[in-house]
Amino acid sequence: MPTADALALAAGSLPAWSWNPVADLREMWAFPFMVNAFRAGTVVAVGAGVMGWFMVLRRQSFAGHTVSTVGFPGAACAALLGVSVTYGYFAFCVAAALVIAALPRSGRAAVGHESAVTGTVQAFLLACGFLFTTLYKGLLGGVTSLLFGSFLGITTGQVWLLTGVTATALLVLALVGRPLLFASVDPDVAAGRGVPVRLLSTVFLVLLGAATAGASQLTGTLLVFALLVMPGAAAQALSARPATGLLLSVVIAVVVTWAGLIVAYYSPYPVGFYVTTFAFGVYALARGWQYARGRLPARPALAAGGAA
Template sequence: MMLGLEYGFMRHALVAGSAIAVLSAAVGYFITLRRQAFAAHALSHVGFTGAAGAILLGLSPYLGLFAFTLASGVALALTGGRLRQRDIGIGMVLMFALGLGVLFLNLYTANAQSAMSILFGSIVGITGGQALLSVLVCVAGLAALALLYRPLCFASFNPEGAQARGVNTRRLDVLFILLVAATVAIAVPVIGALLIFALLIGPAATAQTLSRSVASGLGLSVALGLGVTWGGLAAAYYIGFPASTWIASLSFGSYLIGHAWRAWRRGSAQIGVEHGTPV
């Protein structure tokens, strides 16, 4: 059977991976548009600290992951100013959070493997309950993104103009970073905190090099997210090696191909201009 769907763990991986790929690619498109990739990266690592802290307290690492990620998202949004202008502050918080994570793991190593899986992900270790949760979060996240779509587009391209037209950009920032935090929290157990860019940023960045409108770019980003996820699962099943490795490699490969195609198009257009023939 294709992709080993006769096995429950592969069905769970496909359902959870697909849901997370769709939400990550859609939210990631606006993350790249708003130049907030570093903030999203920081949230994933803060989530690792939350998971390690929960293990130390004898709680579920996923509870700590969600709690720390969402709380940190709110804190980032409420500190004032634009996230894209606070890289140094975000970097310092990231450093401190990772230091705490290492401390928590050293204080309690009996179940350190659970926290390590947060770092690198385990898509084939997803349970039926986690797969269902992924689908529910995906549906809720896409619904929230649809509600925020128009003001988010306006504020992403022209924040000053959006504010002048009555858009509450402060509230929009809070709502969007909460959406980012929820996306990161649900994606980390699958792809891992260290490789989350493979689904959150890779497809979106590639789509932005190939599309000229937000709607088409958003659709292409989702299609690429699904493509690298399905391709990664297929490669892991038929060839071997971790699925996260394949997903990250395919995401990077598509990004390189996208930039190569864009460079070729620019070169062709330039040659056409020089010879007086439209391309």
């Protein structure tokens, strides 16, 4: 629930940008809910940057979109039951990840079956989400924040929960990172070498569900996909090295999240819109740089024994 300071800010006039960054940041961080928003945003961005890089590498963007979509009915169901929407996000997103992991993956027919089942369940759960919001009248004013994100209602308890979940997810990912990278680049060879490809896929999807649930609370369920896919895609366009790509993905995710929070503080529009817009801008620049770099002529090799 939004704090008293957050409600007062939302009800009053928008703060004015003074063009003094230090003073503006001090004024912004004078509100505890904004401090919580930046803390949660940083934690969410780190998790989304790492998971998103692997998601793009593994070509599981559709799975990430599906997991992010079901966060909306999860949050709505939790509100209807009278519990924190955070638990709804995590329960539904992780459950959706397990369902996707259980579907068969080999063969053309299996791929078609997976797409059909995923799309059907996704559509049904979205309809359930709107049903839950109708049954619980008090949530009708918060549908926009669930779909497109809000920084007004993040509490200290949610920040600690997000930190714990993200830290756990990153620890598990660090433990399985090397075989997961091998299985992501060449699953057939990895399976032939005895790597448990199916188990690693399941573990990763569960971690992706946890990261999605965390990011949904900031960007909204419809736009969380942008924070997952765009930093990772931009990072892979800039560097093919795993360590460099992961670092770039995290940095991009944190920068666009902070930029989105700052602009949203001075704007009446949802924070998810700004995070998505900035992330798309970075992705477009990365793709432009990749194209320009590919078009540049190669440097001529120095002849052996050339003039000094």
